[in-house]
Amino acid sequence: MQLEADFMHRVLRGCLVQPHYVCTLHRLHDSPDKIQRASSDEIMKAARDCITNKIPSNLVDEFVIQMLNTIDVVYEQSRVGRQLLVYVGSFIPRNLKILVMPLCLEQVTIAAILTLPLCTNLTELYMERADQSVITQGILCHILKYLRRLKVLALPKQCNDSVIAVVGQNCPNLESIVLNDTGVTNTGIAWLLCCRRLHTVIMLKTEVSPPGAALLLHGLPSLNVLLYDSIADTLWYCSVNAAVSPKFALKTVAFGATDLLTPGHLELLSQMCPAVEWLSLNSAFTYSVQTLGFLPKLTLLSVNFRGGSLDVHFEDFLRRNGMTIRCLQLVEAQDMEWTRFEKLLVFCPALESLVFYECSFERVEVFEHVCELRKIYGKSQLKNLQIFRTPLMTQQLEHLVSILPHLSRLELGHLDWDVEQIRIFLMRYKHLEIFRVLTWRFNGLGAAVASSILWGSSRNIRCLNHTLQLEFPARVIQLDGHFTNTAPFQRGIPQFLLAEYGELSPLLDIARIGRN
Numbered sequence: 001m002q003l004e005a006d007f008m009h010r011v012l013r014g015c016l017v018q019p020h021y022v023c024t025l026h027r028l029h030d031s032p033d034k035i036q037r038a039s040s041d042e043i044m045k046a047a048r049d050c051i052t053n054k055i056p057s058n059l060v061d062e063f064v065i066q067m068l069n070t071i072d073v074v075y076e077q078s079r080v081g082r083q084l085l086v087y088v089g090s091f092i093p094r095n096l097k098i099l100v101m102p103l104c105l106e107q108v109t110i111a112a113i114l115t116l117p118l119c120t121n122l123t124e125l126y127m128e129r130a131d132q133s134v135i136t137q138g139i140l141c142h143i144l145k146y147l148r149r150l151k152v153l154a155l156p157k158q159c160n161d162s163v164i165a166v167v168g169q170n171c172p173n174l175e176s177i178v179l180n181d182t183g184v185t186n187t188g189i190a191w192l193l194c195c196r197r198l199h200t201v202i203m204l205k206t207e208v209s210p211p212g213a214a215l216l217l218h219g220l221p222s223l224n225v226l227l228y229d230s231i232a233d234t235l236w237y238c239s240v241n242a243a244v245s246p247k248f249a250l251k252t253v254a255f256g257a258t259d260l261l262t263p264g265h266l267e268l269l270s271q272m273c274p275a276v277e278w279l280s281l282n283s284a285f286t287y288s289v290q291t292l293g294f295l296p297k298l299t300l301l302s303v304n305f306r307g308g309s310l311d312v313h314f315e316d317f318l319r320r321n322g323m324t325i326r327c328l329q330l331v332e333a334q335d336m337e338w339t340r341f342e343k344l345l346v347f348c349p350a351l352e353s354l355v356f357y358e359c360s361f362e363r364v365e366v367f368e369h370v371c372e373l374r375k376i377y378g379k380s381q382l383k384n385l386q387i388f389r390t391p392l393m394t395q396q397l398e399h400l401v402s403i404l405p406h407l408s409r410l411e412l413g414h415l416d417w418d419v420e421q422i423r424i425f426l427m428r429y430k431h432l433e434i435f436r437v438l439t440w441r442f443n444g445l446g447a448a449v450a451s452s453i454l455w456g457s458s459r460n461i462r463c464l465n466h467t468l469q470l471e472f473p474a475r476v477i478q479l480d481g482h483f484t485n486t487a488p489f490q491r492g493i494p495q496f497l498l499a500e501y502g503e504l505s506p507l508l509d510i511a512r513i514g515r516n
Contacts, residue, residue: 060093071088085107088108099125109130109135110135117143137158145170150174154501159182160183180203189208201216204256213231214237218246225252225498236265252504253280270293274296289314329357355385358388433476486509
């Protein structure tokens with residue numbers, strides 16, 4: 001018995017400490033026959049003892065993910081790997097509260113999912129990756145009827161109305177649900193009205209029509225977040241079918257690429273969603289914010305200009321609403337005038353995060369430019385600046401950083417400085433705590449490097465990044481494409497769900513941009 005317990009302890013420890021899910025479980029023991037001699041009850045007891053006594057409670061969630069990934073790798077490589085699949089249920093603790101299903105073989109996925117009815121303490125279940133055909137609607141219905149403590153649920157693409165019916169009947173504590181790319185229709189959506197605590201619904205690319213989305217708005221008074229492909233048509237449907245224009249408690253509104261925004265839609269937004277805090281305007285065609293009224297609680301604004309530029313209407317909107325905005329994202333804004341841009345910073349004194357994505361500035365000589373912001377130097381509270389796919393000359397970048405005295409985080413999509421330029425830059429702006437670059441290319445070879453091929457290699461970039469990090473140990477310097485701690489929110493909260501499944505966040509995840 002001690003032998004089997006020692007073996008299971010090694011297996012569990014191997015799953016927990018392997019950072020890259022190394023496929024070496026079949027080497028943890030000399031002979032597979034030794035595990036065969038033990039009965040299944042003995043091995044399961046040994047597994048339970050190891051999980052209970054050896055794994056800290058704060059690492060149980062990460063252990064389960066790594067365990068499933070490891071078994072997924074060794075399943076087809078050895079007989080021990082195939083035998084371990086039988087004990088997946090023993091590896092999953094009964095007191096598990098959060099489960100993020102990784103992308104695994106269908107044998108591993110089905111073995112893990114069939115164990116979930118025993119994990120009645122689950123509060124967060126993310127299974128959008130469990131989209132294999134073997135995971136049928138019947139299996140989803142079977143496991144969900146036992147998970148009555150669920151608060152956060154993300155379902156795979158095979159989810160349909162019958163699965164949502166089970167959720168509505170058996171998950172009274174549900175607060176957030178993700179239904180992206182599923183076959184749910186208005187019939188299934190009606191069952192969500194049984195979840196009276198539901199405040200976040202993300203349903204992109206589903207079969208739900210505007211009347212179904214309107215049903216959620218009217219039936220769930222606590223609904224704060226509704227991400228839906230046709231939210232503009234939904235607001236219009238609600239307005240024409242009511243004698244008096246209703247008011248909703250939505251705090252996040254995101255108009256997607258399928259929404260054809262008109263001045264009437266934006267006016268309805270101001271009337272029907274006065275408490276909106278996060279607003280994303282990403283219409284398929286160009287539009288104007290001229291008809292947007294006063295939004296007293298607006299803190300995040302993301303605008304896709306679709307090749308346009310900053311205009312008088314946008315300035316007027318910021319004059320009315322800029323006092324409360326803490327995050328501003330500008331997408332596809334072309335040929336921006338520096339004077340107009342600096343006025344945005346003046347109109348938004350509480351601004352903490354600024355993001356440029358696929359933008360461009362007009363070519364202007366900085367030394368001839370009279371900066372509007374320097375007249376009120378020190379009043380800008382901007383701390384985070386992200387510039388992706390937006391070309392900036394060296395003088396323009398340095399000028400931009402120089403007028404932001406509280407800037408602590410700078411993330412760039414491209415940089416062509418040499419090491420000495422970066423060193424001078426970091427020494428000049430001592431308030432900069434985080435400096436990340438997605439693609440670092442050099443504009444010079446340097447004396448110590450013989451060829452451009454050697455200079456541009458990933459190994460040398462990594463070494464130079466390490467050298468700079470040692471020179472500035474109190475700062476986070478990541479220039480080699482290996483980013484850590486970039487996710488803006490912790491798992492489970494509505495902001496995390498918006499960033500993970502709705503691509504809406506105050507700051508973009510530079511690691512995710514690099515993967516795309």
